[in-house]
Amino acid sequence: MRVTIVIATYNRRDILERSLEYLFRQDYPKDQYEIIVVDDGSSDGTQKMVEEKNPSCGLKYLKHKERHGQSKAKNLGISHAQGEVIIFIDDDVFCPPQFIRQHARFHKKYDNVIVDGPAINTDRTDNLFGDKKKRFLAFLDFFGASFITSNTSCRKGSLIKAGGFDEEFGKKFGWQDRELGFRLRKMGLKRKKNRRAYVFHFKQKGSLDDFAELFKKEKERGMNAVIFYRKHPVKKIRHQVRFRYLWYDRLIPFKKLINRDMEVFHQTHWQRFMRPFLTKFYLIHAYAEGLKEGLKQRN
Structure with a gap:
């Protein structure tokens, strides 16, 4: 073969x-x-x-x-x-x-x-x-x-x-x-x-410089999620593309502080414990921003 x-x-x-x-x-x-x-x-x-x-x-x-x-x-x-x-x-x-x-x-x-x-x-x-x-x-x-x-x-x-x-x-x-x-x-x-x-x-170990690229990719992924769902508007796809992240994003009142906090925790021993959680919040916010931008665009 x-x-x-x-x-x-x-x-x-x-x-x-x-x-x-x-x-x-x-x-x-x-x-x-x-x-x-x-x-x-x-x-x-x-x-x-x-x-x-x-x-x-x-x-x-x-x-x-x-x-x-x-x-x-x-x-x-x-x-x-x-x-x-x-x-x-x-x-x-x-x-x-x-x-x-x-x-x-x-x-x-x-x-x-x-x-x-x-x-x-x-x-x-x-x-x-x-x-x-x-x-x-x-x-x-x-x-x-x-x-x-x-x-x-x-x-x-x-x-x-x-x-x-x-x-x-x-x-x-x-x-x-x-x-x-x-x-x-x-x-x-x-x-x-x-x-x-x-x-x-x-997957190279990340630095703070990588977060701008991570944010960009997650935002793009959110925008493409809307395209995917509009092509196949079924329950299974709606669940996969995670429109619920729009709701999660509203529950993160400190999203404007994430960049600053990531830098603080990167420089301390708390990085090991807190950085994964902050990264997750950061990426949820980026994805939600992409969803919002995608939903604003017409079919």
Whole structure:
């Protein structure tokens, strides 16, 4: 079974290079898989880095001259894929040697399925697969939404029949993958979780400088949540997109103080205990702001 791995990327050269190194070391036959890197307008030398690689497996580099967003980038990857099965991963994901083999195994075993596997957060880039405690987390991953493109796969024919990723989401972050997953499920595809097809998802330890980017992404996710619900106005989607966060946001009277408090707790031993709670409030507020902005926009 021929397999294509599609990675959409934007200005993530260094972490993408590490991700590719893990994909080059897969135990799947090298003539049976290819990697497609779709560069969504990067300016950090991503093209030079990828084009200098010469792996035993197939490697294609596709580039948008300017940024269009995840949906359009992934659709470009789908259109150029030679594989019968397409696996989507993020550019900051590290795959163990059996990763492709495990996705392919489930597609050989089951018809009309979406296969996904656990994504285990890590702040390391080396010596990952000997960590038994981390690997054990993969077998505790019972829930989670289907078709999250940090680690998911589907037959190319089903993706094309569904119409691919919806490009109306544009450059904003969030919900593109779940929206496609919802349409695939409506077509009759079933979700199969393969816990042996796990990956490590790189999450660098945050600093205060990261919070502006976090806020921006959560706000965009809130805006895209409204688009998702307007496309599929059913109870299940309404629950997923969490309109209740608008109500939660009203219960946080100190949201204007969050930035200041985050800085205080970052510098003290209280960080360990209080920072996660403050971060959660911060992101709820950002998401609620996105919901409000999205609801103001017309269909």
